[in-house]
Amino acid sequence: MIASRKEAEAAADRVPGSSLSARIYEPFMWLADKTGFRRWRKKIVSQVSGSVLELGAGTGLNLEHYPAGLDRLVLVEPDFYKAELLAGKQMPKGVEAEIVRAPGEMLPFEDDTFDTVVETLVLCTVGDPEATAAEIRRVLKPDGRFLFMEHVRSDGPRLGPLQDRLERPWMKFADGCHCNRRTVPMLRANGFEVEVTAEQDKFPMPPVARPIVSGIARPEA
Numbered sequence: 701m702i703a704s705r706k707e708a709e710a711a712a713d714r715v716p717g718s719s720l721s722a723r724i725y726e727p728f729m730w731l732a733d734k735t736g737f738r739r740w741r742k743k744i745v746s747q748v749s750g751s752v753l754e755l756g757a758g759t760g761l762n763l764e765h766y767p768a769g770l771d772r773l774v775l776v777e778p779d780f781y782k783a784e785l786l787a788g789k790q791m792p793k794g795v796e797a798e799i800v801r802a803p804g805e806m807l808p809f810e811d812d813t814f815d816t817v818v819e820t821l822v823l824c825t826v827g828d829p830e831a832t833a834a835e836i837r838r839v840l841k842p843d844g845r846f847l848f849m850e851h852v853r854s855d856g857p858r859l860g861p862l863q864d865r866l867e868r869p870w871m872k873f874a875d876g877c878h879c880n881r882r883t884v885p886m887l888r889a890n891g892f893e894v895e896v897t898a899e900q901d902k903f904p905m906p907p908v909a910r911p912i913v914s915g916i917a918r919p920e921a
């Protein structure tokens with residue numbers, strides 16, 4: 701059954717978050733954004749169209765990149781403190797953006813609602829990536845697109861195992877982020893055809909959170 705807004709908000713309250721981590725998020729991301737992420741964000745977010753859901757919109761670092769002429773923009777963010785900061789940001793012009801507090805695992809929307817779901821650096825943090833992928837697929841129209849940018853587990857013989865060992869300490873340091881998720885195979889195993897459009901093994905992230913991958917995933921027929 702599809703969650704109501706109230707149920708989704710109650711589930712969002714159980715997602716870890718704090719006023720401090722929300723306030724330090726943008727300073728924490730500053731260097732990475734300055735040295736490359738902002739360009740990646742723009743490349744991905746500028747491709748959205750139609751009725752759009754951004755998952756884990758955070759404090760709104762993607763807002764400046766939305767194109768004009770969207771039919772609808774829903775910004776989903778479970779963390780109360782980040783959602784509050786998000787609400788204070790300049791919203792994209794020409795569309796009334798709506799902020800919804802919900803976890804990716806429980807999206808309070810009907811099936812086949814959105815033309816585009818977009819996210820940056822969220823599947824590394826969600827509690828249940830498979831359940832989130834299933835929800836994204838459910839709310840996407842059959843010909844919709846899921847645009848993503850994630851850091852993923854390296855296939856490198858040294859870095860991959862190191863990421864496995866550092867998963868717990870990195871989670872503590874980086875607000876619940878897992879540095880060793882195999883996100884692209886996970887999406888492929890959960891009903892998406894995935895085209896990786898870019899992969900980058902260098903800065904802007906510390907080695908433990910590389911490589912960065914962006915792509916377009918489409919629901920399998």
Ligand SMILES: C[S@@+](CC[C@H](N)C(=O)[O-])C[C@H]1O[C@@H](n2cnc3c(N)ncnc32)[C@H](O)[C@@H]1O
Pocket residue numbers: 715717755756757758759760761762777778779782802803804805819820821822825826827828877
């Ligand atoms: C690393 S931040 C990325 C924020 C933003 N997308 C960006 O690129 O700056 C991870 C985001 O995922 C959100 N998040 C954590 N658990 C989540 C969940 N279960 N469902 C959806 N978003 C979640 C966090 O609140 C946070 O905003």
